[in-house]
Amino acid sequence: MGEIKSLRDLPARHILGTGTPMCAGCGGLESLHELYDLTGDKNLIVNAAGCMTLLSVYPCTPFPGSWLYTAMASAPAGAQGVRDGLDILLKKGRLRKDEDLAVIVLTGDGSAYGMGLSATSAAIDRRLDFLYLCYDNEGYGNTGQQYSAATPHGARTATSRSGLGHFGFKKDLFAIWAAHQPCYLATVVGAEPLDLARKVEKAKSMKGPRLLLSLAPCPTGWDYEPSRTVEIGKLAVATGVWPLKEFHDGQVVHTKIPRPRLPVERYLETQGRFAHLFGPSRNDKLLAEIQAGVDGYWRQIEAKGEGG
Amino acid sequence: MSRELLTGNGAAAWGARLARVDYLPAFPITPQTEIIETCQNWIDAGLMDCRMVTLESEHSMLTAAGSAAATGVRVFTATSSQGLLYATEMIYTVAGWRVPLVLVNVSRGLSSPITLEPDHNDVLAMRDSGFLQIHCATCQEVLDHMLIAYRLSEDERVRLPVIVNQDGFYLSFTREPVDIPSQQQATRFLPDYLPSAIRFSGSRPLSEGVAVLGGPAYSYFRYQSHLASLEGLSVYRELCSQFEKIFGRSYAPVDAYQTDDAEIVFVMIGSFATKAREAVDRLRQAGFRVGLARPRLLRPFPVDDLARALAGKRGVAVIDQNLSTGRGGVLHMELASALYSRPDRPQVILSFIGGLGGRDIAPEEFYEMAKITGEAATRGETPPPRLLYTEEELREVRKLQAVARAGRGGGPWEK
Numbered sequence: 001m002g003e004i005k006s007l008r009d010l011p012a013r014h015i016l017g018t019g020t021p022m023c024a025g026c027g028g029l030e031s032l033h034e035l036y037d038l039t040g041d042k043n044l045i046v047n048a049a050g051c052m053t054l055l056s057v058y059p060c061t062p063f064p065g066s067w068l069y070t071a072m073a074s075a076p077a078g079a080q081g082v083r084d085g086l087d088i089l090l091k092k093g094r095l096r097k098d099e100d101l102a103v104i105v106l107t108g109d110g111s112a113y114g115m116g117l118s119a120t121s122a123a124i125d126r127r128l129d130f131l132y133l134c135y136d137n138e139g140y141g142n143t144g145q146q147y148s149a150a151t152p153h154g155a156r157t158a159t160s161r162s163g164l165g166h167f168g169f170k171k172d173l174f175a176i177w178a179a180h181q182p183c184y185l186a187t188v189v190g191a192e193p194l195d196l197a198r199k200v201e202k203a204k205s206m207k208g209p210r211l212l213l214s215l216a217p218c219p220t221g222w223d224y225e226p227s228r229t230v231e232i233g234k235l236a237v238a239t240g241v242w243p244l245k246e247f248h249d250g251q252v253v254h255t256k257i258p259r260p261r262l263p264v265e266r267y268l269e270t271q272g273r274f275a276h277l278f279g280p281s282r283n284d285k286l287l288a289e290i291q292a293g294v295d296g297y298w299r300q301i302e303a304k305g306e307g308g
Numbered sequence: 309m310s311r312e313l314l315t316g317n318g319a320a321a322w323g324a325r326l327a328r329v330d331y332l333p334a335f336p337i338t339p340q341t342e343i344i345e346t347c348q349n350w351i352d353a354g355l356m357d358c359r360m361v362t363l364e365s366e367h368s369m370l371t372a373a374g375s376a377a378a379t380g381v382r383v384f385t386a387t388s389s390q391g392l393l394y395a396t397e398m399i400y401t402v403a404g405w406r407v408p409l410v411l412v413n414v415s416r417g418l419s420s421p422i423t424l425e426p427d428h429n430d431v432l433a434m435r436d437s438g439f440l441q442i443h444c445a446t447c448q449e450v451l452d453h454m455l456i457a458y459r460l461s462e463d464e465r466v467r468l469p470v471i472v473n474q475d476g477f478y479l480s481f482t483r484e485p486v487d488i489p490s491q492q493q494a495t496r497f498l499p500d501y502l503p504s505a506i507r508f509s510g511s512r513p514l515s516e517g518v519a520v521l522g523g524p525a526y527s528y529f530r531y532q533s534h535l536a537s538l539e540g541l542s543v544y545r546e547l548c549s550q551f552e553k554i555f556g557r558s559y560a561p562v563d564a565y566q567t568d569d570a571e572i573v574f575v576m577i578g579s580f581a582t583k584a585r586e587a588v589d590r591l592r593q594a595g596f597r598v599g600l601a602r603p604r605l606l607r608p609f610p611v612d613d614l615a616r617a618l619a620g621k622r623g624v625a626v627i628d629q630n631l632s633t634g635r636g637g638v639l640h641m642e643l644a645s646a647l648y649s650r651p652d653r654p655q656v657i658l659s660f661i662g663g664l665g666g667r668d669i670a671p672e673e674f675y676e677m678a679k680i681t682g683e684a685a686t687r688g689e690t691p692p693p694r695l696l697y698t699e700e701e702l703r704e705v706r707k708l709q710a711v712a713r714a715g716r717g718g719g720p721w722e723k
Contacts, residue, residue, distance in 0.1 A: 041513065042510045044508050046375070053519055054519060056515050056518040056519065057518060057519045057520065057521055058518045058519065058520045058521075058525060061515045061518065063513070063515070064513060065513050066508050066513045066514050066515065066516075067514075067515040067516065067517075067518065068375060068378065068508075068515075068516045068517050069516075069517035069518060069519065070371050070375070070398075070401070070517065071367075071371065071397050071398060071401055073367060073368075073397075074367055074368045074371035074398065075371075076368075077363055077364075077367075077368030077369070077371035077372045077375075078371045078372065078374075078375040079375075080333075080361065080363070080368070080371075080372045080375070081331075081333065081371060081372035081373060081374065081375025081376035081377075081378075081379065082375045082376065082378070082379050082508060084331055084333075084359055084361060084372070084376055084381075085330075085331060085375065085376035085377075085378075085379025085380060085381045085508075086379055086508070087359070088330045088331055088359055088376075088381050089379070089380060089381060092330070092357075094380070095380075095509060098510060098511075099509040099510040099511055100510060101508060101509070101510055118364055118365065118368075119364065119365075119367075119368050119371075121364070122363065122364035122368065125364075126361065
């Protein structure tokens with residue numbers, strides 16, 4: 001893959017098979033497609049329990065490469081075992097260099113933000129050479145969208161159905177991962193394929209722990225028409241709700257700064273999970289709070305000069 | 309070959325070294341830690357060509373162990389008690405992957421209350437996982453069964469991971485003279501691991517651990533593991549005869565001691581069985597026809613070997629170093645169900661619970677158990693399960709309770 005300057009430089013063909021059991025309009029699958037087209041098939045996906053576990057159901061798989069399902073908490077430890085195993089085989093001359101595989105961890109936010117955080121933290125400590133893609137659909141999507149540590153404040157989920165929505169605030173996993181000083185870390189979204197591709201290419205060029213946190217708009221969990229996945233992904237960026245950024249060499253750089261930033265409402269009103277903010281009576285206070293949270297983030301970024 | 313004084317942990321480490329393991333995912337836990345420390349020291353000294361990685365939990369440790377085994381390297385790992393329980397999800401998962409590896413469990417009682425000394429509730433909690441289980445009574449047996457376990461695990465008729473179990477403290481920290489085979493001898497018995505079809509590589513994509521939907525596919529794969537485990541019995545016998553030819557030490561699924569003419573037979577697993585063996589000698593000197601049947605294999609369960617050793621006996625005393633709360637001793641249940649349909653089954657099968665949390669079993673208690681079992685056979689009545697516990701022990705616990713109460717300063721519920 002040469003330098004990616006425009007959409008024309010992106011792979012023309014998807015190599016991940018179709019006909020999977022993912023929901024129509026799955027934003028997670030969108031980013032996985034885009035990533036997989038760039039990584040190719042000489043890799044092994046180590047998966048944790050989540051929606052994507054259902055990609056490989058015996059006897060079918062959409063992956064032309066290899067796959068290993070582990071458990072919800074320990075996909076990065078699975079990556080450790082495979083990477084170490086491959087390295088041992090290479091070192092002892094029992095595997096040809098051209099038979100080597102890249103190791104990719106694939107989990108949802110349920111695993112990444114919670115149960116699997118300890119295993120991820122330790123894998124970064126050990127400087128494991130792996131790529132991690134987290135598809136963040138902001139809830140336990142595979143079980144019907146209960147709130148997780150990734151659920152944004154105010155969102156209605158299967159376990160936060162009251163008029164106020166989710167009481168908690170989305171955990172800043174990017175900052176937690178960045179504190180571990182991985183080689184590379186970035187946020188992405190499938191609706192911005194150029195930005196995603198540049199980041200995947202950058203990650204591919206490095207060795208060590210590399211992590212991609214992808215916002216994954218989820219028609220069933222967020223309650224919107226599947227055809228709007230790309231639009232909603234773009235709005236997440238344009239309203240500043242999902243900052244596109246990367247961490248490398250101790251620096252955070254924002255790769256796409258929304259100027260001017262659209263009001264957060266434009267993003268929220270697209271999704272049924274925020275419908276209670278707009279009717280039957282408008283919750284101006286909560287809407288203002290959410291807007292203030294986003295404004296605060298960007299003010300801080302401008303102040304620090306991290307804007308890139 | 310050399311003869312050295314080794315602890316059970318030392319014997320396990322030697323076993324891993326002689327098995328030329330490639331990979332050792334580790335996590336420290338008492339009383340297992342000496343095993344991984346010993347291996348790391350050998351690795352640092354260039355005596356072991358192995359990569360050891362300390363994971364952040366036993367759950368991750370088992371995940372890494374299974375994943376590496378699926379990649380095609382020979383894997384060793386070790387844990388104990390709470391660690392084994394913490395890894396339980398992956399114990400089942402990895403067994404389902406049908407990848408070979410050996411795990412040494414150093415048995416230790418389970419929380420709560422948290423404790424250090426041994427009993428078998430930890431390893432028996434893994435009974436139904438798909439891991440084969442070998443229970444050792446001596447340090448020599450630990451070392452030898454490390455080599456046997458790798459052959460068993462890697463055998464294409466089995467392809468299941470194996471737990472080699474030894475008791476914490478009583479065996480893990482007890483020095484016994486152990487014959488350490490030469491590397492040449494060990495390699496003759498256990499050659500290089502050939503992963504054949506089970507391995508990840510660039511040119512041959514492989515999906516492992518995939519989901520199945522629906523009962524028929526699930527049942528098929530689960531039952532296949534069961535059949536493979538059962539196959540382990542004849543493979544184990546085959547391996548033991550090969551082992552004997554090279555090393556001169558013979559093993560069988562059941563260690564039957566003085567059972568041929570015995571009227572009463574003790575049945576127990578692990579290192580406490582050496583106490584029973586000693587008791588058998590003493591009781592025989594006193595004129596009692598007693599014996600000991602000690603299953604080395606718990607999974608697969610050596611039903612026929614046990615039935616043979618116990619055929620036509622007056623009574624059997626099963627001493628369980630575990631407790632299935634609300635039911636009783638696990639080994640007793642296993643044995644009773646295995647023998648029930650045999651026409652020549654023993655007249656009575658009694659259940660004793662002893663050795664919980666490392667509680668010792670005294671010689672006179674073996675005498676008492678033999679006596680009670682003999683009387684039960686005469687009466688043709690099986691008494692209820694009994695906990696081995698003395699009045700002196702109860703007095704000691706009462707004292708502890710008094711201290712605990714004194715510290716609390718009493719209350720309306722106190723007398």
